[in-house]
Amino acid sequence: MVDRIADPWGPRTPYGPGDSWPVRVDTFLADGRTEADVQRWVPSASILHSNGDAMDIAVVDDRIVGVRGRSGDRINHGRVDPKDLYGWQANHSPDRLRRPLVREGDRLVETDWDTAMGRIVARSKELLDGPGGWGHFGFYTSGQLFLEEYYTLGVIGKAGIGTPHMDGNTRLCTATAAAALKASFGTDGQPGSYTDVDHCDAIALWGHNVAETQTVLWMRMLDRRRGPNPPAMLAVDPRATPVAREADVHLALRNGTNQALLNGLLRELIHRGWYDEAYVREHTLGFEKLCRVVEDYPVPKVAEICDLRAADIERAAELLGRSERLLSTVLQGFYQSNQATAASCQVNNLHLIRGMIGRPGAGLYQMNGQPTAQNNRECGADGDLPGLRNWANEEHVAELARLWNVEVDTIPHWAPPTHAMQIFRYAEQGSIKLLWISATNPAVSLPDLARIRRILANPELFVVVQDLFLTETAELADVVLPAATWGEKTGTFTSVDRTVHISDKAVEPPGEARPDLDIFLDYARRMDFRDSDGNPLITWTGPEEVFEAWKECSRGRPCDYTAITYDKLRTGGIQWPCTDEHPDGTERLYTDGVFNTDPDYCESYGHDLATGAELLPEEYRAKRPAGRAFLHATPYQPSPEVPSGDFPLLLTTGRTVYQFHTRTKTGRATQLVHAAPESWVELNPADAEGLGVGEGDLVRIESPRGVVRARARICGVRPGVVFLPFHYGYWDAADGAHPGEGRHDRAANELTITAWDPVSKQPIFKVAAVRVVKEADSGGHPSPAPTVGGSAPPEGSGIPATVGGPAAEAPSRGE
Amino acid sequence: MHLAHYLGLLHKAQERLGDAFTEVGKAHGDEPDVFHTCEKLADQCRAHAEKLAPFARRYAEEAPAEPDRLHSELFSGTRTGPIGLLRDLQDLYLMAAECDICWTVVGQAAYGARDEDLLGVVRACEQETAIQLKWLRTRMKQAAPQALVVAS
Numbered sequence: 001m002v003d004r005i006a007d008p009w010g011p012r013t014p015y016g017p018g019d020s021w022p023v024r025v026d027t028f029l030a031d032g033r034t035e036a037d038v039q040r041w042v043p044s045a046s047i048l049h050s051n052g053d054a055m056d057i058a059v060v061d062d063r064i065v066g067v068r069g070r071s072g073d074r075i076n077h078g079r080v081d082p083k084d085l086y087g088w089q090a091n092h093s094p095d096r097l098r099r100p101l102v103r104e105g106d107r108l109v110e111t112d113w114d115t116a117m118g119r120i121v122a123r124s125k126e127l128l129d130g131p132g133g134w135g136h137f138g139f140y141t142s143g144q145l146f147l148e149e150y151y152t153l154g155v156i157g158k159a160g161i162g163t164p165h166m167d168g169n170t171r172l173c174t175a176t177a178a179a180a181l182k183a184s185f186g187t188d189g190q191p192g193s194y195t196d197v198d199h200c201d202a203i204a205l206w207g208h209n210v211a212e213t214q215t216v217l218w219m220r221m222l223d224r225r226r227g228p229n230p231p232a233m234l235a236v237d238p239r240a241t242p243v244a245r246e247a248d249v250h251l252a253l254r255n256g257t258n259q260a261l262l263n264g265l266l267r268e269l270i271h272r273g274w275y276d277e278a279y280v281r282e283h284t285l286g287f288e289k290l291c292r293v294v295e296d297y298p299v300p301k302v303a304e305i306c307d308l309r310a311a312d313i314e315r316a317a318e319l320l321g322r323s324e325r326l327l328s329t330v331l332q333g334f335y336q337s338n339q340a341t342a343a344s345c346q347v348n349n350l351h352l353i354r355g356m357i358g359r360p361g362a363g364l365y366q367m368n369g370q371p372t373a374q375n376n377r378e379c380g381a382d383g384d385l386p387g388l389r390n391w392a393n394e395e396h397v398a399e400l401a402r403l404w405n406v407e408v409d410t411i412p413h414w415a416p417p418t419h420a421m422q423i424f425r426y427a428e429q430g431s432i433k434l435l436w437i438s439a440t441n442p443a444v445s446l447p448d449l450a451r452i453r454r455i456l457a458n459p460e461l462f463v464v465v466q467d468l469f470l471t472e473t474a475e476l477a478d479v480v481l482p483a484a485t486w487g488e489k490t491g492t493f494t495s496v497d498r499t500v501h502i503s504d505k506a507v508e509p510p511g512e513a514r515p516d517l518d519i520f521l522d523y524a525r526r527m528d529f530r531d532s533d534g535n536p537l538i539t540w541t542g543p544e545e546v547f548e549a550w551k552e553c554s555r556g557r558p559c560d561y562t563a564i565t566y567d568k569l570r571t572g573g574i575q576w577p578c579t580d581e582h583p584d585g586t587e588r589l590y591t592d593g594v595f596n597t598d599p600d601y602c603e604s605y606g607h608d609l610a611t612g613a614e615l616l617p618e619e620y621r622a623k624r625p626a627g628r629a630f631l632h633a634t635p636y637q638p639s640p641e642v643p644s645g646d647f648p649l650l651l652t653t654g655r656t657v658y659q660f661h662t663r664t665k666t667g668r669a670t671q672l673v674h675a676a677p678e679s680w681v682e683l684n685p686a687d688a689e690g691l692g693v694g695e696g697d698l699v700r701i702e703s704p705r706g707v708v709r710a711r712a713r714i715c716g717v718r719p720g721v722v723f724l725p726f727h728y729g730y731w732d733a734a735d736g737a738h739p740g741e742g743r744h745d746r747a748a749n750e751l752t753i754t755a756w757d758p759v760s761k762q763p764i765f766k767v768a769a770v771r772v773v774k775e776a777d778s779g780g781h782p783s784p785a786p787t788v789g790g791s792a793p794p795e796g797s798g799i800p801a802t803v804g805g806p807a808a809e810a811p812s813r814g815e
Numbered sequence: 816m817h818l819a820h821y822l823g824l825l826h827k828a829q830e831r832l833g834d835a836f837t838e839v840g841k842a843h844g845d846e847p848d849v850f851h852t853c854e855k856l857a858d859q860c861r862a863h864a865e866k867l868a869p870f871a872r873r874y875a876e877e878a879p880a881e882p883d884r885l886h887s888e889l890f891s892g893t894r895t896g897p898i899g900l901l902r903d904l905q906d907l908y909l910m911a912a913e914c915d916i917c918w919t920v921v922g923q924a925a926y927g928a929r930d931e932d933l934l935g936v937v938r939a940c941e942q943e944t945a946i947q948l949k950w951l952r953t954r955m956k957q958a959a960p961q962a963l964v965v966a967s
Contacts, residue, residue, distance in 0.1 A: 135965025164960075415956050422957075425846065429897060431966040611852055613949035640851045754847045 004082040005804025010812045014227035025078035028085040028810040029066035045501035047486040048083040048660045050368035051214040052495020057506040081215045090668035097482035098511025121526045138165040138423040138432040142439035143370025146491025148546035149516045150379035159404045160529035164412035168382045169440040171420040173369030176335035179760035180344035186596035187603040196363025202323035204234040207333015211242035212657035240716025241790040252718040253306040256338035256639035256767040262346035264302030267294040274321030279355030283593040286631035293633035325361025337766040341759035342609040342634040358590040372493040383417035387557040405531040419761035436464040443472035444662040444729035447752035484509035502569035597625035609634045612758030639767040640755045647769035653726040653748040671808045680785035681710040682723035696778030703770045706750030713785035724748035819878035822871040825917040832910045833860030835890045839903045842893035863940045897962035908951040
């Protein structure tokens with residue numbers, strides 16, 4: 001038995017390069033149940049992070065009692081993340097929404113589905129009546145729904161209403177991954193496979209605390225590190241995360257300077273001849289400009305900008321330059337920071353100039369944060385067109401119009417799709433009048449929360465919220481729809497490495513809660529959307545029918561699902577593209593060095609990475625990409641907000657291994673709650689001393705936008721930087737503060753700045769200027785921060801270790 | 816040689832565009848992308864003007880009197896609201912277009928004058944001006960349907 005709170009990564013199973021990762025099956029069954037008690041095992045995969053770990057849901061008497069990792073699955077070989085081991089218990093939480101709610105004055109009151117849907121449809125029809133009616137609708141969805149739900153919502157929005165105002169909280173987590181993949185390789189789609197961990201000789205983690213965000217991927221990396229001929233490891237992160245502590249080289253750079261660092265590293269690689277001249281010549285465009293731009297970033301200058309030691313930058317360049325099979329992973333330290341797309345493209349450049357792409361071990365993961373983010377990008381419920389189509393390509397739009405049998409100009413292709421922050425801006429200005437939020441919690445997750453609460457609370461804006469619980473966002477809604485969740489509905493979703501899994505329904509949802517798909521289909525039926533021949537636009541009645549329709553939409557596109565079926569998925573995950581030609585899926589993309597940049601095939605005609613200016617189709621064609629990848633080059637520019645006299649410190653926000661997103665589920669699973677019950681703030685010892693702050697002291701963190709109070713953990717964050725976890729909102733705050741009343745001094749996003757990357761439009765959460773003031777003494781109590789992960793205190797601090805005890809014991813069985 | 820007059824025209828146009836970017840950015844601070852991008856582009860315009868200054872001085876020594884009606888007034892203050900934003904960006908677009916064509920004209924003159932240094936400045940800066948135009952077009956395309964058809 002392993003206490004997976006005290007040890008989130010479980011026992012090691014070391015292995016060597018080229019070997020198969022050993023199986024280790026993790027199980028957690030509650031209430032003293034054993035495997036012999038389980039009546040049904042229902043196939044599913046993780047919905048609490050983006051790794052896509054496959055597991056079976058254990059059912060006894062039509063109730064979920066636990067989970068077990070799938071030993072035969074290509075992603076996890078049986079392992080399960082602690083969030084998944086314990087998080088399913090939230091399904092049974094007594095405060096699940098069981099009936100729809102509607103607003104009566106300042107109260108939300110229970111009602112029936114007819115009344116709730118009737119209100120939404122009445123308001124929708126009223127708004128749709130008249131020119132420009134489409135522009136009054138905004139849809140803000142999630143990274144946690146299923147493929148079938150996104151595709152249905154995409155068709156409702158793009159072909160039924162015809163609005164470009166559709167996005168998801170995927171904008172906050174994964175928009176830069178998509179933007180960087182499109183910019184470099186022509187379309188979205190991860191080049192690599194998780195099996196690259198098995199073959200690589202070096203791993204570079206760019207702003208990616210994988211140990212806490214995708215624990216199973218980290219287990220795989222650790223098992224290679226403990227085996228023969230382990231891969232070298234480079235970590236770029238301002239915090240002393242478990243990844244940084246494990247790495248051979250850790251660059252704790254100043255937040256917001258990623259682009260300067262990458263420009264400097266690329267310059268070193270080029271100067272020292274550590275690049276593949278033939279690959280560059282045959283498979284890329286833009287090398288000369290890249291050389292010209294990075295030439296301006298010699299190591300001493302980069303050391304100054306990033307506040308690093310020159311020798312460490314040189315060691316990092318050597319680690320990268322001497323590797324033969326380099327694996328890179330990129331996440332929020334890049335995506336939510338300054339110059340997000342430009343810096344992420346520089347990681348693509350690193351792999352392109354070294355020819356490290358499309359072969360075992362030479363892999364690249366532009367990660368996702370949320371479990372089903374990839375599907376939102378593929379299916380077009382966000383700012384993309386379904387099937388990774390190019391909204392500026394008339395033929396691509398015409399294909400969709402034929403598929404859906406609607407007029408081409410119904411599909412909003414005449415302007416860039418509206419990104420999340422702009423949707424909220426239109427709502428603030430009053431031109432968006434109906435905002436439908438599904439499975440996400442912007443009242444905690446978006447920047448500058450005081451502003452977001454003001455927008456959502458405006459009586460002129462009709463807010464629909466579809467969720468499991470009365471979240472901080474739902475409390476501000478006009479209609480709340482109770483949704484079924486994982487284990488209570490059937491659908492599919494896709495991991496970072498393009499592996500599609502099915503998640504089958506195991507049990508009934510509570511009360512009158514309905515699958516999100518059923519809610520969208522019900523709306524489409526009541527709105528009576530019609531195609532060009534006057535027939536119903538949407539005729540599907542269940543998830544498998546939607547999946548079959550989606551397969552047609554994906555045909556011939558990079559994310560081709562045409563040879564996948566539900567039955568096939570029930571035997572294990574499959575990587576797209578999966579076609580009649582490749583019925584078992586495709587492990588790696590771009591194995592032949594031919595990229596998706598053909599003008600008739602690509603997903604975007606490209607942007608200027610510094611401003612986001614769109615390039616025109618004819619300019620793109622003139623480059624004659626002919627299957628070559630683009631090397632983008634951009635000078636470093638300082639962040640939109642830098643420290644000042646009044647606000648001398650830099651705030652960065654992030655995650656703990658024990659919580660997911662705004663804790664809607666993980667905050668309702670006892671083991672996870674006990675491990676990370678309350679927010680905290682991390683300070684460097686030198687900064688803490690200057691401020692007179694000790695471990696556990698209550699401090700006030702202030703930015704020009706708000707105030708947060710938290711107890712200090714003195715630990716390994718770099719000097720000049722403070723860290724807050726972004727998970728903690730108000731639904732379980734000690735003083736019971738609710739949106740619109742009480743104190744709002746807990747959520748990290750009270751402080752963050754409203755600004756975004758010019759290309760990916762991903763908000764910048766990693767650079768806000770703040771000041772820290774001590775408010776009260778600790779009274780001898782340490783901060784509630786976990787001792788595991790990035791918030792680990794220095795050795796010998798005497799702070800009691802985070803443990804789960806008997807309630808968290810779970811078997812890990814080797815084979 | 817009249818090159819000095821066009822250098823003066825471009826120099827002034829870049830300075831005015833820089834000021835206008837700053838003003839429009841501040842006036843529409845609730846559109847953070849407009850604010851931050853305008854700030855960056857204002858700096859870019861001022862850097863262009865600085866690079867031109869020594870050439871303007873050098874050629875001024877050989878120049879006859881400035882012709883009439885050389886300079887144009889394209890900006891007379893900012894507006895508010897969604898349509899105001901659109902109109903302000905359109906002012907910036909016309910001003911950037913003036914700079915864009917001036918770079919072409921000055922570039923041609925630099926060939927004629929066999930001035931490699933000036934040509935180097937033109938080549939570097941005209942690309943940035945072209946991107947400014949593209950950004951303005953991109954942002955206006957995004958704003959136009961909502962501002963003109965949807966907003967009440």
